[in-house]
Amino acid sequence: MMIDSEKASDETSKEGFPTEDVPRPNADDAPDVPSFGRLLTLAKPEWTMLAVAFILMVGAEGLGLYNPVLLADAYDYLINPLLTTSERMTEINGVMALVLILHGAGVVGGFFRVAIMQSAGERIVARLRYDLYSSILSQDIAFFDKTKSGELVSRLSSDTTLLQKATSQAVPEVCVGFVKLVASIAIMFWISAPLAGVTLACVFLIFVVVIPFGKWIGALSKRYQDALGKAQTRSTEALGAMRTVQSFAAEDRERARYREVIGDPMQFPFWYPTDHKKHETTYSVGFFKSIVNSGFYSIIFGVGFGCLYISLWFGFKLVNDGDISLGDLTAFQSYVFQIGASLGQTSAAITQLVEAKGASGRVFYLLDRVPSIPTPLLGDDKNDEEVPPTPLKPESMMGAVAFNNVSFSYPSRPDLPVLRNFSLSILPNTTAALVGSSGAGKSTVVALIQRFYDVTDGSVTIDGNDIRDLDVKWLRRRVGYVQQEPSVFGLSVRENITYGVDRMVSQEELEACCEKANAHDFIAQWPNGYETLVGERGIQLSGGQKQRLAIARSLLVDPRILLLDEATSALDAESEHLVQEAIDKAAEGRTTIIVAHRLSTIRRASQIVVVDDHQIIDVGSHDALLERCPKYQDLIRRQSVFSTK
Numbered sequence: 001m002m003i004d005s006e007k008a009s010d011e012t013s014k015e016g017f018p019t020e021d022v023p024r025p026n027a028d029d030a031p032d033v034p035s036f037g038r039l040l041t042l043a044k045p046e047w048t049m050l051a052v053a054f055i056l057m058v059g060a061e062g063l064g065l066y067n068p069v070l071l072a073d074a075y076d077y078l079i080n081p082l083l084t085t086s087e088r089m090t091e092i093n094g095v096m097a098l099v100l101i102l103h104g105a106g107v108v109g110g111f112f113r114v115a116i117m118q119s120a121g122e123r124i125v126a127r128l129r130y131d132l133y134s135s136i137l138s139q140d141i142a143f144f145d146k147t148k149s150g151e152l153v154s155r156l157s158s159d160t161t162l163l164q165k166a167t168s169q170a171v172p173e174v175c176v177g178f179v180k181l182v183a184s185i186a187i188m189f190w191i192s193a194p195l196a197g198v199t200l201a202c203v204f205l206i207f208v209v210v211i212p213f214g215k216w217i218g219a220l221s222k223r224y225q226d227a228l229g230k231a232q233t234r235s236t237e238a239l240g241a242m243r244t245v246q247s248f249a250a251e252d253r254e255r256a257r258y259r260e261v262i263g264d265p266m267q268f269p270f271w272y273p274t275d276h277k278k279h280e281t282t283y284s285v286g287f288f289k290s291i292v293n294s295g296f297y298s299i300i301f302g303v304g305f306g307c308l309y310i311s312l313w314f315g316f317k318l319v320n321d322g323d324i325s326l327g328d329l330t331a332f333q334s335y336v337f338q339i340g341a342s343l344g345q346t347s348a349a350i351t352q353l354v355e356a357k358g359a360s361g362r363v364f365y366l367l368d369r370v371p372s373i374p375t376p377l378l379g380d381d382k383n384d385e386e387v388p389p390t391p392l393k394p395e396s397m398m399g400a401v402a403f404n405n406v407s408f409s410y411p412s413r414p415d416l417p418v419l420r421n422f423s424l425s426i427l428p429n430t431t432a433a434l435v436g437s438s439g440a441g442k443s444t445v446v447a448l449i450q451r452f453y454d455v456t457d458g459s460v461t462i463d464g465n466d467i468r469d470l471d472v473k474w475l476r477r478r479v480g481y482v483q484q485e486p487s488v489f490g491l492s493v494r495e496n497i498t499y500g501v502d503r504m505v506s507q508e509e510l511e512a513c514c515e516k517a518n519a520h521d522f523i524a525q526w527p528n529g530y531e532t533l534v535g536e537r538g539i540q541l542s543g544g545q546k547q548r549l550a551i552a553r554s555l556l557v558d559p560r561i562l563l564l565d566e567a568t569s570a571l572d573a574e575s576e577h578l579v580q581e582a583i584d585k586a587a588e589g590r591t592t593i594i595v596a597h598r599l600s601t602i603r604r605a606s607q608i609v610v611v612d613d614h615q616i617i618d619v620g621s622h623d624a625l626l627e628r629c630p631k632y633q634d635l636i637r638r639q640s641v642f643s644t645k
């Protein structure tokens with residue numbers, strides 16, 4: 001869906017982003033940025049070299065433009081009755097030598113200009129991708145809740161390529177095409193004004209046709225990119241969850257889901273996508289795009305050659321009348337060709353620019369998007385205005401966590417309250433277990449402590465400081481987090497465990513940490529030990545091993561607060577015991593908050609927080625709660641049944 005730019009500006013805050021009471025656009029809803037100037041700023045560091053390339057381009061093209069005039073002389077010498085045969089050849093030799101020298105110089109200049117422009121393009125796209133990736137990484141978690149990763153991948157790959165082509169190829173080509181056009185027209189008028197007049201009338205006709213066609217192609221290209229983005233989203237989702245896909249034998253369903261956006265050309269024996277109005281696919285848009293593209297070029301070349309023949313016809317008349325020489329006519333025709341070629345080249349470049357304009361809207365939107373929670377990326381100028389002037393970075397963290405009358409809804413579902421008047425106090429170096437039915441809001445509590453989201457009302461404090469006043473990087477570096485389904489990267493075990501630290505870690509430290517997390521023994525058994533690659537997303541690890549690896553990873557950071565979202569998936573007794581031991585050791589000497597599902601974990605906690613219906617209904621020790629809290633009794637009863645089973 002495109003946003004009406006005027007409407008969007010009404011609805012946006014002073015930073016240019018929508019206020020909270022209107023749906024925030026995701027990357028796909030990004031408004032088009034109509035400024036080509038902004039596109040050009042991407043190439044700012046390359047401007048000097050691009051200017052050199054531009055001069056070489058103008059020079060090379062200029063030399064090429066002069067050749068028809070020289071060749072006209074050669075033709076005229078050839079049929080000049082006043083010269084002898086040898087005099088004619090002498091004159092022609094001089095002219096042709098000059099033609100070859102100019103041609104050679106043009107080729108050398110052309111080589112340098114293409115080399116400079118293409119390498120400048122690579123520099124631009126590499127920088128752009130990095131900046132875009134940085135900007136995406138700096139976004140708040142709410143943004144990722146709403147934006148599909150396939151879309152972002154598409155922004156990083158195809159959209160950036162379109163911008164690369166636009167800045168390093170299309171813009172210079174349009175400029176040169178224009179210069180060539182003006183120069184050719186000037187020379188044509190110099191050769192013969194009447195002939196030039198007739199020809200230009202035809203060229204004007206081409207312009208009249210090209211402009212609406214260009215717009216049409218631009219719109220179709222955008223729709224094509226959008227459909228392709230959707231296809232990419234679906235394939236990324238499925239390929240990222242191949243185990244789930246295969247375990248449900250859902251390959252056919254995934255193929256069908258992909259085909260739904262790609263389209264099925266075999267369904268249309270006459271190629272025409274009859275369902276295009278109901279359902280837009282890359283095939284249906286691509287089909288019309290091919291036809292419109294073909295029509296565009298056919299009209300350009302059709303009208304172009306038509307012009308050529310008409311002007312040639314009129315030219316023959318002028319030669320016959322003695323108004324111009326035959327050489328002049330051949331030179332004139334060359335310029336008509338030049339105009340045709342430069343129009344073709346310029347229109348292709350304009351098509352690229354129109355495509356890039358759509359892509360630039362999406363890319364610049366992401367580049368400019370200011371996250372609602374300041375990013376921990378340091379030295380990022382765009383966050384400076386958002387971060388409080390002096391975010392707090394206390395010398396140390398004690399680890400006292402408090403929720404003060406917190407209410408919260410996820411930004412993607414603002415109408416659904418997830419926490420209501422939630423108040424809780426956790427003392428430093430104690431363990432709190434959050435228990436409650438599924439969907440009660442336990443994981444949300446953990447997310448709020450890391451400031452993945454800001455509370456809607458109330459405050460979350462650490463050592464008495466509102467976490468909104470703390471430096472986000474400082475905060476997150478001191479809060480360890482072990483997810484229910486820990487994310488493990490397709491790296492070595494060592495790289496996975498040292499993921500959270502920027503310093504060198506000795507083997508002894510690594511092993512000590514893994515021993516604490518009950519991970520050393522299984523790692524040491526592998527032939528490559530800590531250098532073992534764990535496969536994409538840790539596919540070669542068992543559930544329990546992944547959890548212990550994730551605990552080791554958190555422990556290496558030595559967090560003051562440890563957040564554990566205990567896995568609900570049942571581990572076998574041995575694994576469960578090992579994980580439990582790891583959790584116990586990890587919890588020593590730090591504030592630990594566990595979303596607990598196992599009785600063994602719950603019983604060990606200093607305080608148990610019973611969450612139900614988005615509120616805390618009781619807090620206390622296991623024995624006290626067992627005595628007075630029916631909800632807790634119910635939870636424990638079910639837990640015991642599960643454990644006995």
Ligand SMILES: Nc1ncnc2c1ncn2[C@@H]1O[C@H](COP(=O)(O)OP(=O)(O)OP(=O)(O)O)[C@@H](O)[C@H]1O
Pocket residue numbers: 145410412413418436437438439440441442443444445595
């Ligand atoms: N990223 C999100 N965006 C929108 N809603 C969410 C998001 N994450 C969770 N929710 C919703 O918030 C509510 C609380 O979810 P939460 O994950 O905190 O529950 P939980 O108590 O941890 O459940 P479980 O024990 O099953 O993990 C649920 O209704 C859930 O659908």
